[in-house]
Every structure is written in structure tokens, then in C-alpha cells.
Amino acid sequence: MSGDFDHVSVVQLGRHYGRRRALTDISFTARAGAIVGLLGSNGAGKSTLLSILGTLLVASTGHVKYGGVTVTEGGPGLRSRIGMLGHDLFLYPELTARENLVFFGRLYGLDGVEGRVATALDHAGLAARGDDPVSSYSRGMRQRVALERALLHGPRLLLLDEPFTGLDQASAAALVGRLRHEQARGVITILATHDLDVVDGLLSEVVFLHGGRRATAATTAGTLRDRYREAMQSA
Amino acid sequence: MSAFLRVAALVVRKDLTVEVRSFEVLSTTLFFAVTVVLIFAFGFVKEGVPLDGVAAAILWIALAFSGTLALGRTFERERQADTLRALMLAPADRPALYAGKLAGILMLMALVEAVLVPMVGLMFQAPVFFAPGHLAALLAAGTLGFAAVGTLFAAMLVRARSRDVLLPVLLYPMTVPVMIAGVRGTAALFQPEADLELAQFWLALLVFFDAVFVTLALWTFEPLMTD
Numbered sequence: 001m002s003g004d005f006d007h008v009s010v011v012q013l014g015r016h017y018g019r020r021r022a023l024t025d026i027s028f029t030a031r032a033g034a035i036v037g038l039l040g041s042n043g044a045g046k047s048t049l050l051s052i053l054g055t056l057l058v059a060s061t062g063h064v065k066y067g068g069v070t071v072t073e074g075g076p077g078l079r080s081r082i083g084m085l086g087h088d089l090f091l092y093p094e095l096t097a098r099e100n101l102v103f104f105g106r107l108y109g110l111d112g113v114e115g116r117v118a119t120a121l122d123h124a125g126l127a128a129r130g131d132d133p134v135s136s137y138s139r140g141m142r143q144r145v146a147l148e149r150a151l152l153h154g155p156r157l158l159l160l161d162e163p164f165t166g167l168d169q170a171s172a173a174a175l176v177g178r179l180r181h182e183q184a185r186g187v188i189t190i191l192a193t194h195d196l197d198v199v200d201g202l203l204s205e206v207v208f209l210h211g212g213r214r215a216t217a218a219t220t221a222g223t224l225r226d227r228y229r230e231a232m233q234s235a
Numbered sequence: 236m237s238a239f240l241r242v243a244a245l246v247v248r249k250d251l252t253v254e255v256r257s258f259e260v261l262s263t264t265l266f267f268a269v270t271v272v273l274i275f276a277f278g279f280v281k282e283g284v285p286l287d288g289v290a291a292a293i294l295w296i297a298l299a300f301s302g303t304l305a306l307g308r309t310f311e312r313e314r315q316a317d318t319l320r321a322l323m324l325a326p327a328d329r330p331a332l333y334a335g336k337l338a339g340i341l342m343l344m345a346l347v348e349a350v351l352v353p354m355v356g357l358m359f360q361a362p363v364f365f366a367p368g369h370l371a372a373l374l375a376a377g378t379l380g381f382a383a384v385g386t387l388f389a390a391m392l393v394r395a396r397s398r399d400v401l402l403p404v405l406l407y408p409m410t411v412p413v414m415i416a417g418v419r420g421t422a423a424l425f426q427p428e429a430d431l432e433l434a435q436f437w438l439a440l441l442v443f444f445d446a447v448f449v450t451l452a453l454w455t456f457e458p459l460m461t462d
Contacts, residue, residue, distance in 0.1 A: 003326075054324060055324070055461070056320055056323055056324065056461060057461060058461050076326040076327060076328060077326060078326075079324060079325065079326040080326035082324065084320075084321075084324050086317050086320060086321075087317075088315075088316045088317035089316050089317075090316060090317055090318055090320065090321035090324075091316055091318070091321075092249070092253055092312075092316065092318055093315075093316065094252075094253045094256040094257050095249070095252065095253065095256075099252070103245065103249050104321070104325070106245055107242065107245055107246075107322070107325040107327055108325055108326060108327075109238070109326070109327075133256075149321075
């Protein structure tokens with residue numbers, strides 16, 4: 001498929017806003033099927049990193065390589081292989097779930113949009129309410145539609161910013177199940193989250209961020225929360 | 236249909252569907268524009284007789300103010316669920332997204348103008364139907380120039396905290412040439428002996444401004460939105 005890749009390499013990435021450094025010298029590689037967690041306190045640079053990975057922001061230093069190509073080389077075709085779910089849900093509340101998905105499906109130039117949308121609504125458990133406006137949905141229902149929007153075009157790279165926020169236990173478990181399903185399909189998932197207990201055991205790699213820099217935990221043993229605490233203390 | 240036009244048409248259709256559901260931007264913009272004209276009418280019409288030569292300026296002031304409101308509200312809608320970022324993520328030419336948003340704003344302002352022009356004609360005894368083709372062309376060209384710059388700035392400022400203040404501060408100085416040409420061209424049509432040649436001169440100038448502004452906006456939209 002055009003613009004496809006099997007790994008993403010972040011190489012000495014930096015981003016500054018004027019004199020404020022949001023990210024400094026971040027490097028890591030994520031391969032097909034990896035679920036990478038970006039963990040850090042508020043303002044650590046997680047969302048900035050996701051925005052750069054999503055081609056929404058240009059890095060000040062360093063670069064990201066999607067397989068062998070950079071954003072400039074990949075062009076719009078590269079974006080057809082990236083799906084993103086932001087902290088806000090990227091959905092129009094006045095439109096129905098079906099209209100939202102059809103709109104984005106057509107924007108991505110997908111074939112058989114109606115069929116894909118019907119499948120996506122099934123996945124979201126919203127087949128019966130697909131023609132209701134998104135504004136009438138609960139937070140969990142909106143989150144499910146938003147995830148389906150991000151996955152509608154079958155992306156290779158899935159970027160999630162705080163995907164568990166506002167979800168109850170059952171919805172969070174369903175989301176974890178969906179991410180494992182996508183992992184089996186070879187999707188590279190990079191997610192920023194504060195819900196350490198939910199993602200413990202799900203992540204194949206962890207990138208701790210502190211003040212825009214990468215922090216490391218001395219040990220790989222213990223729970224994710226213990227390693228997070230250790231990484232933040234050593235930073 | 237080319238990919239560029241297909242994407243632009245999708246964005247326009249989506250914007251119109253959202254507007255039909257909410258009726259928010261059109262109603263507030265129209266209400267504001269009508270209010271501006273009414274306030275000027277209270278000040279500049281004495282015993283049923285308007286001051287000489289004010290109709291053209293009032294028409295364009297109402298258009299500029301209500302247009303700014305429409306731009307702000309349209310992009311506020313894209314900001315609320317961060318949907319502008321979702322549009323930017325799509326594998327579509329980003330200038331096509333700009334063109335779609337611009338076309339939506341133009342349609343909205345055309346509806347406002349359809350109400351505003353007869354109202355100004357009525358309140359200020361302006362001969363709005365003397366040369367309707369010329370007036371329509373001036374309004375279309377002026378609105379395009381104003382909205383081309385406004386759409387670019389409103390999109391750029393969508394994540395800025397003080398966007399409501401910054402939009403007019405940036406937009407009005409940049410669109411001064413459009414406003415001058417629009418007012419002078421319209422005034423040439425509204426004077427007792429309409430000067431069609433002068434109106435055509437200002438119209439040609441507006442078309443030139445449009446070409447410059449639209450080209451610059453299409454060229455700079457992607458880098459400005461990703462940096």
C-alpha cells in the first residue's frame with residue numbers, strides 16, 4: 001500500500017517554542033505490532049511528540065522516519081497510514097456518528113465507505129445509534145466512535161492521546177482489547193497516558209518523559225507504576 | 236473531479252450540514268450585520284434623509300464586522316473538538332481544506348449580503364439596483380479578498396488563547412486595500428450619477444488583490460498550520 005512502513009524511528013527529536021524547550025533529544029524506534037507508551041507528567045512533551053509523529057507539527061531538531069522516509073518525502077500519502085485520536089475527540093457533535101465516519105472516510109479517499117462505516121459502527125457497538133448526533137452520546141460512546149474514526153482507513157501508525165480518559169472500567173477493557181487486536185494486525189500504536197494501571201502489561205515499550213527529555217528507570221522489574229516513579233525521581 | 240475540488244467540496248458540504256443543523260453562525264452573523272446597519276441609520280439619517288455618501292461605507296463596515304464574527308465562529312466550531320487537526324491529518328492537499336473552508340465562509344457571507352444590500356438601499360436611499368451586476372461583482376470580489384485573508388488568519392489562530400482579539404487586529408490592517416477598493420467602487424455606483432467606469436477600475440483592483448491574497452493563502456496555509 002502506498003506510503004506503508006514497518007517501523008517508525010524517532011531520531012534526536014527536539015521541539016522548542018521560542019525559548020521554551022518542549023522536547024529535547026528524544027530517540028526511539030517502534031516496530032510493527034509494538035505498543036509504545038509515552039508516560040510523564042503534564043507538560044512533559046507527550047502531546048507535542050504525538051503531534052510531530054502525526055505530521056501536525058514540525059520538529060525543530062532531529063527527525064522522524066516512517067520506514068525509510070521523512071514527512072517531507074512521504075507527503076500526503078504518508079498521512080493515509082497514520083491514525084490519530086487526540087485528547088479532544090476530533091468529531092463534529094452536530095453530525096451523527098455515521099455522518100462523521102462517512103465524511104472522514106471520503107476525506108481519506110477510501111473505497112466502499114458505507115460498508116466500512118457500518119463495520120466500524122458495529123465495532124463501536126453503536127450500530128443501532130449510528131444515526132444519532134454525536135452530541136447525544138456519552139463520553140464512552142464518543143470515545144468509541146473517535147477510535148473507529150482513527151482506525152477507519154486501516155492505519156499502520158496509531159497515535160492516541162489519553163485514550164482512557166473518562167472511560168469506565170468496561171470501556172477501558174474494551175479499548176485494551178481493541179488495541180491488542182490492532183497489535184496482532186501489525187499496527188504500531190504509540191499512546192500517551194496517565195492511566196498506568198490500565199496499560200500495565202499492554203505496553204511493549206515505554207518512553208518516560210520528564211521536562212521534555214527522556215528519563216529512564218534503572219530496573220525493568222516491578223509494576224509500571226514503580227518504574228514510572230523511579231524514572232521520574234532519577235530525572 | 237480533481238482531488239483538490241473533491242476535498243474542498245467535502246469540507247463545504249460538511250460545513251453547510253453542520254450550519255443547517257445548528258443555524259448558529261448564520262443567525263448570529265445576520266443579526267449582528269443588521270444591528271450595525273440599524274445603529275448607523277439612527278446616527279446618519281435625519282428626518283428620513285441620509286447624509287451624502289455614507290451608504291457604501293456603512294455597507295462595507297457591516298460586512299467587515301459581521302464577516303469577522305462569522306470567521307471567528309466558524310473556526311471556533313473546528314476548535315471545540317479539535318476537528319481542524321483531524322482535517323489536517325487527512326491525506327488530502329491541505330490547501331484544498333483551506334479552499335473548502337473559504338468557500339463555506341463565502342456562501343455564508345453571500346447570504347448576509349443578500350439581506351444587507353436591500354436594507355442599506357432602503358435605509359440610506361442608495362440606488363442598489365441601478366447597476367446590480369457591477370454591485371454584485373464588487374461585493375463578490377471584495378468578499379473574496381476579505382475572506383481569503385480572514386480564513387487563513389482564523390485557521391492560524393484557532394489554538395491561540397487570545398484569538399478573538401488577534402483576528403481583527405491582524406485582519407483589518409491586511410485587508411485595508413480591499414476595503415478601500417470596495418468602498419470607493421460601491422460609492423461610485425451609489426452617487427447620483429453612477430460612474431460605471433470608476434467602479435470598473437476599483438473592481439479590477441479588487442480582482443488583482445484577490446489573486447494576490449488567494450495565491451499567498453494557498454501557498455502559506457500548510458507551512459503556517461504545521462509550524
